[in-house]
Amino acid sequence: MDLAHVLHAFSNGNDGVYIGGCHLGECNFITHGNYHAVNMVLLCKRIMEHIGLNPERLRISWTSSAEGTLFHEYMNEFNKKIKELGPLGKSEGLDGEQLKSKLAEVIRLVPWIKLVKNEKLGAPLKNPEEYDRYFTKEEIDALFSEVPSYYIDPEKCQACMICAKRCPVEAIISAKQEVHIIDQDKCIKCGTCLEVCPSKFGAVTRMVGKPAPPPLPEGKRAIIRKNKEAV
Amino acid sequence: MVEVGRHPNIEVLTYTEVDKVEGEAGNFSVTLTRKPRYVLADKCTGCTTCVEYCPVSYPDQYNEELSNNKAIHIYFAQAIPLVTYIDESCLYLKEGKCRVCEAVCKNKAIDFNQTPQKMEIKVGAIILSQGVEPYKPQPGEEYRYGKFANVVTSMDYERLLCSTGPYSGEILRASDRKHPHNIAWIQCVGSRQATEGGNSYCSAVCCAYTQKQVILTKDHDAEAKCTVFHNDIRAFGKDFERFYQRAENLSDVRFIRSYPSLVREDPATRNVSVRYFIPGEGVKEEEFDMVVLSVGLQPPVDVKAIADTFNIDLESHNFCKIGAFNPMLSTRPGILVSGGLQGPLDIPESVFSASGAGSQVGEMLDYRRGELSRERVYPAERDVSQEETKVGVFVCHCGANIGRVVDVPDTVKYCKNLPHVVYAQEQLFSCTTNSAKEITEMAKEKGFNRVVIAACTPKTLEPLFRDTLREAGLNQYFLDMANIREHCSWVHSKEKEDATQKAKDLIRMSVVRACHLEALQEFDLPVNKAVLVVGGGIAGMNASLSIAKQGHEIYLVEKEGQLGGIASKIHHTLEGDDVQAYLNGLVKEIYEHPLIHVHHNAVITQAAGYIGNFVTTVKSDRGVSEIKHGATVLATGAEVYKPREYLYGQDERVMTHLELEELMSKGDERIVNAEKLVMIQCVGSRNEERNYCSRVCCSEAVKNALKLKEINPAIDIYILYRDLRTYGFREDYYREARARQIRFIRYEPDDQPLVEVVNDKGRSVLRVTVTDQTLNRKLAIDADLLSLAAAVIPSSQTEEISKLFKVTLNTDGFFKEAHVKLKPVEFATDGVYLTGMGHYPKFIQETVNQSYGCAGRVLTLLSKDTVTASGSVCEISEKKCMGCGACVDVCTYGALELRDSKQGKKAAINPVLCKGCGLCNSKCPTGAISLKHYTDDELMNQIDAATREEDEIMMKIDAA
Numbered sequence A: 001m002d003l004a005h006v007l008h009a010f011s012n013g014n015d016g017v018y019i020g021g022c023h024l025g026e027c028n029f030i031t032h033g034n035y036h037a038v039n040m041v042l043l044c045k046r047i048m049e050h051i052g053l054n055p056e057r058l059r060i061s062w063t064s065s066a067e068g069t070l071f072h073e074y075m076n077e078f079n080k081k082i083k084e085l086g087p088l089g090k091s092e093g094l095d096g097e098q099l100k101s102k103l104a105e106v107i108r109l110v111p112w113i114k115l116v117k118n119e120k121l122g123a124p125l126k127n128p129e130e131y132d133r134y135f136t137k138e139e140i141d142a143l144f145s146e147v148p149s150y151y152i153d154p155e156k157c158q159a160c161m162i163c164a165k166r167c168p169v170e171a172i173i174s175a176k177q178e179v180h181i182i183d184q185d186k187c188i189k190c191g192t193c194l195e196v197c198p199s200k201f202g203a204v205t206r207m208v209g210k211p212a213p214p215p216l217p218e219g220k221r222a223i224i225r226k227n228k229e230a231v
Numbered sequence B: 001m002v003e004v005g006r007h008p009n010i011e012v013l014t015y016t017e018v019d020k021v022e023g024e025a026g027n028f029s030v031t032l033t034r035k036p037r038y039v040l041a042d043k044c045t046g047c048t049t050c051v052e053y054c055p056v057s058y059p060d061q062y063n064e065e066l067s068n069n070k071a072i073h074i075y076f077a078q079a080i081p082l083v084t085y086i087d088e089s090c091l092y093l094k095e096g097k098c099r100v101c102e103a104v105c106k107n108k109a110i111d112f113n114q115t116p117q118k119m120e121i122k123v124g125a126i127i128l129s130q131g132v133e134p135y136k137p138q139p140g141e142e143y144r145y146g147k148f149a150n151v152v153t154s155m156d157y158e159r160l161l162c163s164t165g166p167y168s169g170e171i172l173r174a175s176d177r178k179h180p181h182n183i184a185w186i187q188c189v190g191s192r193q194a195t196e197g198g199n200s201y202c203s204a205v206c207c208a209y210t211q212k213q214v215i216l217t218k219d220h221d222a223e224a225k226c227t228v229f230h231n232d233i234r235a236f237g238k239d240f241e242r243f244y245q246r247a248e249n250l251s252d253v254r255f256i257r258s259y260p261s262l263v264r265e266d267p268a269t270r271n272v273s274v275r276y277f278i279p280g281e282g283v284k285e286e287e288f289d290m291v292v293l294s295v296g297l298q299p300p301v302d303v304k305a306i307a308d309t310f311n312i313d314l315e316s317h318n319f320c321k322i323g324a325f326n327p328m329l330s331t332r333p334g335i336l337v338s339g340g341l342q343g344p345l346d347i348p349e350s351v352f353s354a355s356g357a358g359s360q361v362g363e364m365l366d367y368r369r370g371e372l373s374r375e376r377v378y379p380a381e382r383d384v385s386q387e388e389t390k391v392g393v394f395v396c397h398c399g400a401n402i403g404r405v406v407d408v409p410d411t412v413k414y415c416k417n418l419p420h421v422v423y424a425q426e427q428l429f430s431c432t433t434n435s436a437k438e439i440t441e442m443a444k445e446k447g448f449n450r451v452v453i454a455a456c457t458p459k460t461l462e463p464l465f466r467d468t469l470r471e472a473g474l475n476q477y478f479l480d481m482a483n484i485r486e487h488c489s490w491v492h493s494k495e496k497e498d499a500t501q502k503a504k505d506l507i508r509m510s511v512v513r514a515c516h517l518e519a520l521q522e523f524d525l526p527v528n529k530a531v532l533v534v535g536g537g538i539a540g541m542n543a544s545l546s547i548a549k550q551g552h553e554i555y556l557v558e559k560e561g562q563l564g565g566i567a568s569k570i571h572h573t574l575e576g577d578d579v580q581a582y583l584n585g586l587v588k589e590i591y592e593h594p595l596i597h598v599h600h601n602a603v604i605t606q607a608a609g610y611i612g613n614f615v616t617t618v619k620s621d622r623g624v625s626e627i628k629h630g631a632t633v634l635a636t637g638a639e640v641y642k643p644r645e646y647l648y649g650q651d652e653r654v655m656t657h658l659e660l661e662e663l664m665s666k667g668d669e670r671i672v673n674a675e676k677l678v679m680i681q682c683v684g685s686r687n688e689e690r691n692y693c694s695r696v697c698c699s700e701a702v703k704n705a706l707k708l709k710e711i712n713p714a715i716d717i718y719i720l721y722r723d724l725r726t727y728g729f730r731e732d733y734y735r736e737a738r739a740r741q742i743r744f745i746r747y748e749p750d751d752q753p754l755v756e757v758v759n760d761k762g763r764s765v766l767r768v769t770v771t772d773q774t775l776n777r778k779l780a781i782d783a784d785l786l787s788l789a790a791a792v793i794p795s796s797q798t799e800e801i802s803k804l805f806k807v808t809l810n811t812d813g814f815f816k817e818a819h820v821k822l823k824p825v826e827f828a829t830d831g832v833y834l835t836g837m838g839h840y841p842k843f844i845q846e847t848v849n850q851s852y853g854c855a856g857r858v859l860t861l862l863s864k865d866t867v868t869a870s871g872s873v874c875e876i877s878e879k880k881c882m883g884c885g886a887c888v889d890v891c892t893y894g895a896l897e898l899r900d901s902k903q904g905k906k907a908a909i910n911p912v913l914c915k916g917c918g919l920c921n922s923k924c925p926t927g928a929i930s931l932k933h934y935t936d937d938e939l940m941n942q943i944d945a946a947t948r949e950e951d952e953i954m955m956k957i958d959a960a
Helices: A001-012 A033-050 A068-085 A098-114 A118-124 A128-134 A137-145 A162-166 A192-196 B002-006 B049-053 B091-095 B101-104 B155-159 B205-220 B238-250 B305-308 B349-368 B408-416 B431-448 B458-471 B483-488 B497-515 B538-547 B566-567 B579-592 B656-665 B697-711 B731-739 B798-804 B843-862 B888-890 B919-923 B938-948 B948-957
Strands: A016-023 A058-062 A148-152 A172-175 A176-182 A204-208 B016-024 B027-034 B057-059 B068-070 B117-123 B125-130 B151-153 B182-189 B224-229 B253-257 B261-265 B273-277 B280-288 B289-296 B336-339 B392-398 B421-425 B451-456 B479-483 B523-526 B531-534 B554-557 B596-599 B603-610 B613-620 B621-628 B631-634 B638-640 B653-655 B675-681 B716-721 B744-745 B753-759 B763-773 B777-783 B787-791 B792-794 B832-834 B867-869 B874-876 B896-903 B904-909 B929-931
Touching: A001 A016, A001 A033, A001 A098, A016 A068, A016 B538, A016 B843, A033 A058, A033 A098, A033 A118, A033 A128, A033 A137, A033 B458, A033 B919, A058 A068, A068 B205, A068 B904, A098 A118, A098 A137, A098 B792, A118 B919, A128 B002, A148 A176, A162 A172, A162 A192, A192 A204, A192 B896, A204 B068, B002 B431, B016 B068, B016 B948, B049 B101, B091 B483, B125 B349, B151 B155, B155 B205, B155 B392, B182 B280, B205 B224, B205 B289, B238 B253, B289 B596, B349 B538, B349 B843, B392 B408, B392 B431, B392 B497, B392 B596, B408 B421, B408 B497, B421 B431, B431 B451, B431 B458, B451 B458, B451 B497, B458 B479, B479 B483, B479 B497, B483 B497, B523 B919, B531 B538, B531 B621, B538 B554, B538 B566, B538 B579, B538 B596, B538 B631, B538 B843, B554 B613, B566 B579, B566 B638, B566 B656, B579 B596, B603 B731, B603 B798, B613 B631, B653 B919, B656 B697, B656 B787, B675 B697, B675 B777, B697 B716, B697 B731, B697 B787, B716 B763, B744 B867, B763 B787, B832 B843, B874 B904, B888 B919, B919 B929
Parallel strands: A016 A058, B125 B336, B151 B289, B182 B224, B182 B289, B224 B253, B392 B421, B392 B451, B451 B479, B531 B554, B531 B631, B554 B596, B631 B832, B653 B787, B675 B716, B675 B787, B716 B744
Antiparallel strands: A148 A204, A172 A176, B016 B027, B027 B117, B057 B068, B261 B273, B273 B280, B523 B867, B603 B613, B613 B621, B638 B792, B753 B763, B763 B777, B874 B929, B896 B904
């Protein structure tokens, strides 16, 4: 179960999302993915809060295949709850467009969220009492204020193509002898470019709290070759 | 059943009787009579038009005569083969007139000229599995069955609950066709009765099935009041204790420990009055809308004829006489017994014994293995990569299961308008052989290359339908199932319109997913023919021997310096058989077998590999060995809990039942001269810490008590228990113990016995204080010795072994099998099998049943040279991988690793180890990993289709 699946369902206008599975500790797979699913849900609920959605629209519950009654009960409860909450967005005072763009923004950040919260998302919580405080509102507010942007400095880039080759999502526009540009819409903020840019160039910077400067217009991207003596 | 029906090496002869068995093991000649069905099975399509027209209506045997059927009919909805037959009630057969069925059958399948056919078959071995029958209370007996309209047996009730039952799954009273709201169950009807007409033994399954019926009743009607009148609750099976608690904790459910009598039927309401006694409260009388008699199990009515025909002996209760230690052996060599004919058994035990009998047949006939077997041949797979996407949809009625709620014809009409759907039809039962044939034929005729089957859960029938696609020359992964039964008709039986809409939604989602499915290839892996067996107790040894006798090398690793396991501490069984003699025989056989290599004092340090190709490192007497094997059997057994209760370990007069048995066998003076001995049951079991029943301790207590009385007739024995669980034929020994003046005192978990050391007239005694519930006062017993029924717990290595072999444990730390009922000796991890007490506490006979069963399952793997691995595994796009390692961290199967490449670290997958759980997918930030058959593309589109209408989907699919 991916965070993106859940957010995708909400952006399709579903008023609620219910995730069901086997009881904790009884997963058929020894990977015990249901523990990870709990954490994903806890995180998602905080994210929902952050963007102004009622977190009760998302529920995760466990029922074994022999517990039809329980599943029935949970679904009815959830159905009732969602009916009470009313239509998604409207009930929370968000108009359709606003909601769509907020969700789209979060979906775009899912890869980055997975990366920075990877460890926390994978640590099994044995005690349900920990659930509520596992991810806090402050933590998620901070998370969204720390979203980085990566930027290639046109004055330092030597068009070596390394970052472009290594970018997992092909977000770097590159050509020989031309300054490389990060397509901010495609970028998943993994930081690979920063990591692999040869230190002698040091062309990639990580920026937090402000957007990356606009790219050089096409036709003006020829690199400024560094004077060999200066290196 | 469907699998059996379709298997190329199984010929099913229904409506057939065995007349004669001649010859001997390895070479039997069996004479059969095939009764005339008056229907040509290969022509009948199962359309049941004839049933509709048949004028004869008579009580339906399958539905316990609660409703009527016709003279020509299909026995039950899922019958194999699903064709009709005509029975003796037919007008033409009786009076020579009618023949309307012949007139209406479009396929000319009726043949009144059929006569009984004699046939003779040659077989090497015979397995008897005629099963059991429910006890039938005689009319006018104390239970008023057949006299009071609303008294039914549990079998009748089972039919009432069933959606193919007499009232299509509605629970109705016979007297007024109204829903009963206040229902009582009476346990032990025909069981645990030493009186005339009853059976002395405990039927072993009734407590659990009653609890199931209570839960199902509450499912049907949440307001229902359920009352169960019971004797001991015998929840001795795996997870049964929790199941019992679940039933008991439902609202308006009462479990009353009392022996009730049915006193009267109200002439107006036809309600039944029940009278019962509760200590401290006196006699009560209550009225119920319906009373269910929880009837026991007994041998088939014709069991004596069976015994004559097959020339085998029966035991005193008229079940098959079986081996004292090997319950699959009958008294005649070459004839094996599986299932209920051994005695009352639950489903898992039946499955063990069936597979186990199979394995023993394998031992007998190994010298000519494979001579008669046939392989399935599939047509060549059609390459559809250049074809336009075309979907065929089949909507199943599942008899009335779906059709009665969901408007199937309307749903089919809707499907026809979905994008890419070129064909849609309804089917009565998509799972029947005829329907499967129809699907393959339609695929060829209409040319569709994706199939959606809207029916039940894929869990049971997906393999069958994949097979159907292969028959049609399509890649088997071009199938998607929409579950419109469990997820729709069963839960929305009262909202027919909404349910139909939901069925349409589910199918639309399936169709969209089907459009995105890819053809996947499964691959064949070689199978190493050696087996590693972990644990050298009775379980490990029996499994080893059975496999070795079929020609396979065995590496048997035992942690101790000698074989035997916990059985080396048991001296005789409840039935009086000598365990040590049996054990010595087994050990000798193991050492003498040339294919079995025993490693003593062994520790497993490493385990790698996968089904067919494991590599395990073992440190033992033989040094460090690296063992290559194709299958792994875990038989690590159990230990005895070391009690913290009742002064155990503080006073040497307090011991466990097993320690008592040891002292008895040595003729210890303290035992021989003891005047009073107290036993306390459930020490460390059935509590919060261990919420399970240890299964064997009640019988162990009775066994020791009877033996003690033999050694020392003057001894006073008190057994303090909660529920006495001497199930099956063990009940007879419990009765004997009572007859021998052994006192049984029941205690409640919240009022446990108290044990203290007291000085009584200069003599130190163990004073046990317990509440006598009949007299409702405290009773103090001054005992010389105290024996505790200490819990059976998984052996200490179980957890470590489970991690090494990547298998799961249940909450109580026992091995978790792949399916409690249907796959009780396999793990979810392929190629790893389990048997013995590591699975759950059990008796020796049960262990032997399971161990042979385990061997049987191992043999099904080893009898092939290759094993097929699933095509639904993860795939990594190296380009997209950023080498973060999040996937590697979560894959406990060890299928993923990071490898260095020119472009930095990249994750790599070993598809053979991948189980397709998908966790790595959800961890991967860049979307580099996808799980084939469940790709993001497939799932996201399915999520979209949940809310979007057809036009929009059409546009999306076309754009893709």
